Amino acid sequence: MATILLAGGAGYIGSHTAVELLDSGYDVIIADNFANSSPEAVRRIEKITGKNVKLYELDIKDADKLAEVFAENKIDAVIHFAGLKAVGESVEKPVMYYRNNIDTTLSLLENMSRFGVKNIIFSSSATVYGEENKVPYTEEMKRGVCTNPYGWTKVMMEQIFEDAAKADKELSVVLLRYFNPIGAHESGMIGEDPQGIPNNLMPYVSQVAVGRRECLTIFGNDYPTHDGTCTRDYIHVVDLAKGHVKAIDYILSHNGVEIFNLGTGTPYSVTEIVDTFEKVNGIKVNHVYGARRAGDLAECYANADKALKVLGWKTEKTLEDMCRDSWNWQKNNPNGYNK
Ligand code: NAD
Numbered sequence: 001m002a003t004i005l006l007a008g009g010a011g012y013i014g015s016h017t018a019v020e021l022l023d024s025g026y027d028v029i030i031a032d033n034f035a036n037s038s039p040e041a042v043r044r045i046e047k048i049t050g051k052n053v054k055l056y057e058l059d060i061k062d063a064d065k066l067a068e069v070f071a072e073n074k075i076d077a078v079i080h081f082a083g084l085k086a087v088g089e090s091v092e093k094p095v096m097y098y099r100n101n102i103d104t105t106l107s108l109l110e111n112m113s114r115f116g117v118k119n120i121i122f123s124s125s126a127t128v129y130g131e132e133n134k135v136p137y138t139e140e141m142k143r144g145v146c147t148n149p150y151g152w153t154k155v156m157m158e159q160i161f162e163d164a165a166k167a168d169k170e171l172s173v174v175l176l177r178y179f180n181p182i183g184a185h186e187s188g189m190i191g192e193d194p195q196g197i198p199n200n201l202m203p204y205v206s207q208v209a210v211g212r213r214e215c216l217t218i219f220g221n222d223y224p225t226h227d228g229t230c231t232r233d234y235i236h237v238v239d240l241a242k243g244h245v246k247a248i249d250y251i252l253s254h255n256g257v258e259i260f261n262l263g264t265g266t267p268y269s270v271t272e273i274v275d276t277f278e279k280v281n282g283i284k285v286n287h288v289y290g291a292r293r294a295g296d297l298a299e300c301y302a303n304a305d306k307a308l309k310v311l312g313w314k315t316e317k318t319l320e321d322m323c324r325d326s327w328n329w330q331k332n333n334p335n336g337y338n339k
Pocket residue numbers: 007008009010011012013014031032033034035036037038058059060061080081082083084085100104123124125126178179180181
């Protein structure tokens with residue numbers, strides 16, 4: 001079976017993808033500097049699957065160190081999760097974001113070229129659709145204008161991959177545009193473990209529920225949506241992880257660049273998320289309505305037809321599953337991996 005290098009594989013999406021790849025019979029190598037994750041996640045991947053993961057603690061930007069990973073292993077494909085992803089922080093520290101997110105990409109591409117590895121999947125984001133495009137987003141829409149450096153790194157990296165594939169006809173690239181991943185593995189052993197105050201909705205909701213934070217502020221209830229709060233395409237992280245397995249199956253037998261939305265195609269509002277979380281888990285989430293957050297769009301959701309047609313992938317889990325599994329992870333690990 002093929003060997004897959006997961007750059008940034010100890011993180012939230014990478015750890016869930018590692019489990020699904022191992023369960024599908026792939027060998028997995030993780031390279032991570034734990035900038036936003038913990039080696040404990042890798043131990044838990046091994047516990048869940050009963051399989052070994054080869055782990056390299058290194059900064060992917062360091063192309064020489066990364067070369068050792070390529071020299072020591074026969075890698076069939078790379079999945080590039082290694083990025084910084086906090087939108088607000090990217091506005092404050094743009095150079096750090098451009099340096100990390102772009103250099104990791106270049107370092108991977110250089111080593112792939114040097115060692116003859118021809119397949120790479122990249123963690124892109126729905127953020128590349130920007131403000132100009134109308135929902136539901138389809139893959140052939142032009143990339144839009146982003147409101148923050150994090151988003152721009154995704155736009156730039158998509159361009160870098162497209163240029164690299166133009167120059168090397170054997171290179172196969174899959175750009176996966178994630179919508180809003182939430183939830184956790186049903187074992188409750190791995191999940192999202194943000195450092196500090198969470199930026200994203202679901203970790204905030206579950207930290208309020210567990211008593212780590214006092215109250216959720218819902219950012220705006222005067223949007224032109226059915227209940228006035230923003231709508232998003234929330235996707236269970238295990239469904240998302242399974243999308244990567246399908247993309248690996250695909251990439252190993254195709255060349256060129258393909259883009260896929262990974263979303264459910266169904267939007268839910270912030271209020272619906274809070275209500276569903278409270279209902280399925282039987283727990284109150286203190287919340288108040290506050291001002292809009294700068295840069296938020298009223299609506300964001302995918303047309304996910306292409307992933308179904310080409311990869312044979314579609315989501316299986318419900319919003320109830322997402323809320324239940326997020327809470328199961330949070331209550332079993334109130335302080336994330338640092339119990
Ligand atoms: P995460 O922070 O949990 O995982 C990223 C991993 O990359 C972490 O383990 C971190 O330590 C590692 N990393 C970062 N820089 C590195 C470097 N220079 N060298 C080695 N390792 C490094 O984030 P995630 O939610 O799992 O996201 C994975 C990818 O998906 C990111 O590129 C992110 O931008 C993208 N994405 C995430 C979301 C989301 O909502 N979570 C949405 C769209 C796209």
